[in-house]
Amino acid sequence: MSIEVNNISKIYGKQKALNNISFKVGKPEIVGFLGPNGAGKSTMMKILTTYLNANGGTVKVNGFDILTNTKAVQQSVGYLPEHNPLYLEQYIKEYLSFNANIYGVSKNRIDEVIELTGLTPEAHKKIGELSKGYRQRVGLANALLHDPEVLILDEPTTGLDPNQLVDIRNLIKSIGTTKTVFLSTHIMQEVEAMCDRVIIINKGEIVADKKLKDLRDEKEQVVIVEFDYRVEDAFLLKLPKVSKVVNTYDFVYEITFKTSEDMRSYVFDFAHDNELKILQLNQKNTSLETLFRELTSV
Numbered sequence: 001m002s003i004e005v006n007n008i009s010k011i012y013g014k015q016k017a018l019n020n021i022s023f024k025v026g027k028p029e030i031v032g033f034l035g036p037n038g039a040g041k042s043t044m045m046k047i048l049t050t051y052l053n054a055n056g057g058t059v060k061v062n063g064f065d066i067l068t069n070t071k072a073v074q075q076s077v078g079y080l081p082e083h084n085p086l087y088l089e090q091y092i093k094e095y096l097s098f099n100a101n102i103y104g105v106s107k108n109r110i111d112e113v114i115e116l117t118g119l120t121p122e123a124h125k126k127i128g129e130l131s132k133g134y135r136q137r138v139g140l141a142n143a144l145l146h147d148p149e150v151l152i153l154d155e156p157t158t159g160l161d162p163n164q165l166v167d168i169r170n171l172i173k174s175i176g177t178t179k180t181v182f183l184s185t186h187i188m189q190e191v192e193a194m195c196d197r198v199i200i201i202n203k204g205e206i207v208a209d210k211k212l213k214d215l216r217d218e219k220e221q222v223v224i225v226e227f228d229y230r231v232e233d234a235f236l237l238k239l240p241k242v243s244k245v246v247n248t249y250d251f252v253y254e255i256t257f258k259t260s261e262d263m264r265s266y267v268f269d270f271a272h273d274n275e276l277k278i279l280q281l282n283q284k285n286t287s288l289e290t291l292f293r294e295l296t297s298v
């Protein structure tokens with residue numbers, strides 16, 4: 001495992017920002033760390049990257065304990081913090097050279113990461129002259145400099161325009177084919193576009209840990225149907241692949257099917273065969289967005 005978090009808690013004064021959380025991330029894998037504002041995402045990332053100490057629990061990154069093997073953890077991790085600490089007066093290469101020296105990285109690697117992050121056309125500029133999106137790329141280039149095994153990215157696509165967004169997402173996806181990427185976001189589409197797995201955090205606690213593939217496959221389909229007349233639940237339970245029928249209101253029924261196949265045509269045929277009229281027929285959205293809302297709403 002590339003990241004192993006066991007029973008981590010973090011308390012700021014009286015506030016518990018992280019409450020006894022545990023999770024693992026493998027390699028290669030791209031995991032989205034999703035949560036509303038203030039959920040504890042940045043706090044967890046700062047602990048993973050040794051910038052902050054926890055109040056309890058253990059963390060291993062790339063097999064190294066963050067407390068007893070801090071240097072090895074730092075060598076294994078590339079970190080893009082939420083507030084990217086760039087020096088605006090420095091030229092891009094100057095900034096990257098400074099960090100390359102710290103890690104003992106060759107000059108060639110600087111050109112490589114500039115190319116990799118699409119910075120080449122802007123490479124002659126000072127950081128202060130760059131747009132927000134390009135500054136974000138400098139941060140990403142910096143995180144990639146020492147070719148780390150684990151990339152920890154705190155809201156990596158903040159401030160990017162739609163074109164840059166696609167480029168950076170593609171870059172992160174390609175990195176994630178060989179390395180571990182753990183990225184935080186509060187944008188659902190981001191997770192859908194890039195991640196293999198999602199961990200949802202709310203108020204310092206993990207409320208879901210699911211593979212995106214399973215989230216789609218296991219999608220229990222719910223069809224909402226309104227007839228013009230009362231129908232016995234037992235009658236509707238005769239529909240194929242049906243697992244549950246709930247009469248929610250008057251002649252409105254929520255029918256759950258254990259399949260991702262669109263079952264509305266079966267309901268339509270059922271109504272026709274039984275001389276019922278359908279007044280409405282819809283699929284209930286059970287996507288990641290719904291899951292997120294259900295798990296993180298107050």
Ligand SMILES: Nc1ncnc2c1ncn2[C@@H]1O[C@H](COP(=O)(O)OP(=O)(O)OP(=O)(O)O)[C@@H](O)[C@H]1O
Pocket residue numbers: 012013015017035036037038039040041042043044082186
């Ligand atoms: N240095 C600090 N001192 C006191 N409280 C803090 C500190 N840093 C974070 N917190 C609190 O801890 C909680 C978690 O904050 P954190 O920044 O980890 O959340 P987040 O999920 O990254 O939020 P966002 O999506 O808004 O960046 C918040 O309530 C925040 O106010």
